[in-house]
Amino acid sequence: MSYGTLYGMIRVTGLAKRFGATPALDSLDLHVPEGQVHGLLGPNGAGKTTLVRILTTLLRPGAGQARVAGFDVVRQAADVRRHIGLVGQHAAVDELLTGRQNLAMFARLSHLPPRAAAARADELLDQFGLADAGSKPAKDYSGGMRRRLDLAAGLILAPPVLFLDEPTTGLDPRARDQVWSAIRDLAGRGATILLTTQYLEEADRLADKISIIDGGRLAAAGTPAELKATIGGDRIEVVAASAADLPAVAALLGPYARIDADARRVSAPAPDRVAALTRAVRGLEEAAIAAEDIGVRRPTLDEVFLRLTERTA
Amino acid sequence: MRWAIADGWTITRRDLAHWANQPGQIVAGLLFPVMIVLMFGYLFGGGMTVPGGGDYREFLMPGMFALTMVFGLETTYAAVSADAARGVTDRFRSLPMASSAVVTGRAAADLLNSALALAVLVGCGLAVGWRAEAGPGRAALALGLVLLLRFALLWLGIWLGLVVGKPEALVAVQILVWPVGFLSSALVSPATMPGWLGAIAEWNPLSATAAAARELFGNPGWGGDSWAAQHAITLAVAWPLVIVAVFFPLSIRAFRRLGG
Structure with a gap:
């Protein structure tokens, strides 16, 4: 059994860092086992980037311990x-070097011999769909291409641990999808990935496990499903055509119904999903109440996130 | 140690690749001082007199050699601050490379660039009638002193680039460079300036290098009987050493500081 499976590829205990009087990290613990894609969520200034910079040796921790790949x-x-990576x-x-020159340079600086460096550059250009653009300077790349080149540069040595700090910030949806599929691909090859993001959808789609940090501390951790479960299960929502009908709709949906008068919306827990929906539709029909919209929906990570970080908002 | 040199060379080669990828930029950079030579040599030159009555263009060229080294500060600042701002410096620091190479590679590339600029300028000088009258040995010494000034200013540029870290602040560096460049004996004699201004110009490190180069090339100087004017060569060695002594440690410290 390798070190990573036994002790985790990233192991952080009691990590703290302050900049002047402001604490950026406050006794943070984190454990990422080998092969996991771990999403690190948090509002701006939560300490995500500080953590990544410490784990990648760019910044010295103030207190506590951090080990990456056992070191x-x-x-x-x-x-x-x-x-x-x-x-x-x-x-x-x-920006002034071509894609190929960029990768070859980073490969040389990772101490690959010249010929191996050139071969690795070509291989990565292929892998990231940049083979045709390999001889163009990076400044002529689109945002998505530049990001993929950036990802490729982080993978020169096929590193077992990869740190991605907000890899899709500022990208258009198409470019974002390209980066997402590249990340999925890497995860499929068994890399351990720590991914920070402000986009909950991104964490939801890519991460096996998510840690939400706020104010430099761990606010919650779990799989996306577990985190959603912490704020309750599925809910049924009815938007009434007329505000006058809201109390009647609420009565129909049972004792735990909540009314949002501004949105003309009534919502209630619906653990039995389809059955709850059928009951509600039938009830509305019988009472001749006009509804604009009706549906059952799962809580989103956004709701989890907002709930957990609301004190700083 | 082996990696420190190999990695430094990789970083230097990166700059050489920039030149090859952007020949227009490098040519424009090389021609800029040539343009100033033509401007001062022919446009303003008629109105310039060299105290003691030498040829103005003979007086101008050593000044331009030194001034071009001062302009090089902008190149260094631009490169260092762009790398810092774009995260390239961080990427280097996260690689298993020799960390000193980030700085030494930059230094070597900038010195090469300046040596090339100097070669072009020497060619330009020869074309407009400038000559190294005192023989090749002393001329080589003069060029060495000119490059020594560039070497010293490298560390100022690296330090500024790391501490300020904003490529858009290049304008501020230019605003800083021009008065330093012109408030010297590079283009005109300090004797023509108001007393206190002339004194500042005389003690300017750039003036020391320009005056020392004039002396070693055997070109007309502006005379001057102050200590600074009489000991130009001493000062042309001392000033760069002082600048290195101050900004080399500051640069290394700023680089380490990136790690908090």
Whole structure:
């Protein structure tokens, strides 16, 4: 059994960091087992980037311990760097170099011999659908292409641990989909990935497990389904055509119904989903109440996120 | 140590690739000082007199050599701050490379760039009638002093780039560079300036290098009987060493500081 399966590829205990008087991280614990895609969610300034910078040896922790691939990020920084790939918030590529030159340069700096570096560059260009653009300078790339080049640059040594800091921020939906499929592909090859994002949909789609951090502390952790379950299960929602009907609709949906008068919406728990929907439709028909919309929906991660981080909002 | 050199060379080669990818930019950069030579040599040159009555263009060229080194500060700042702002410096720092290479590679690339600019300018000088009158040995020494000034200003540029870190602040650096460049003996004699201004110009590190180069090339100087004017060569060695002594450690510290 490898170190990663036994102890986790990322292991953070009591990590703290402050900038002047402001604490960025406050005794944070995190554990990411080998092969997991771990989503790190949090509002701006929650400490996500600070954590990534510490784990990638760019920043020294104030207190606590962090190990990546079994190596201490302070005492064994050089070993950590040989086992990680970093894709930061900016597309950190040289705009004046071509895609191929960029990758070859980063490969040389990762100490691949010249010929191996060139071969690796070509391989990665292929893998990320950039083979045709390989001889164009990166400044002529679209946002999505630049991001993919950036991802490729983070993968030169096929690192077992990958850090992606808001990899799709500022991308249009098409480019975002391209990056998502690249990330899924990497996860499929067994990489351990720590992904920070402000987009809940992104975490929901890509992450096996999610940690929500706020104010430098862990606010919640679990699978996307577990987190959604913490704020309750499925709900039925009815939007009435007329505000006058709201009390009648509420009576129909049972004792736990909640009225949102502004939206003319009544919602209630619906653990039995379809049955609850059928009952409601039949009830509305019998009482001759006009509804604009009716449906059963799952809570979103947005709701979990807003609930957990509302005190800072 | 082996990796420090190999990685430094990789970073230097990156800049050489920039030149190859953007030949227009590099040519424009090389021609800019040539344009100033033509401007001062022929447009304003008629109104310039060299104290002691030498040829103005002979006086101008060593000044331009030194001034071009000062302009190089902008190149260094632009490159260092762009890397910092775009996250390229962070990517380098997350790689298993020798971290000193980020700085040494940059230094080597900028020195190469300046050496090339100097070669073009020497060619331009020869074309407009400038000559190294005192022989090749002293001329080489003069060019060495000119490059020494560039080497010193490198560390100022790297330090500024790391500390400010904003490519858009290049304008501010240019605003800083121009008065330093012109408030010197590079283009005109400080003797023609108001007393206090002339004194500042005389002690400007750029003036020391320009005056030392004039002396070593055997070109007409502006005379001057102050200590600074009489000991130009000493100052042309001392000033760069002082600048390096101050900004080399500051640059290294700023680079380490990136790690908080």
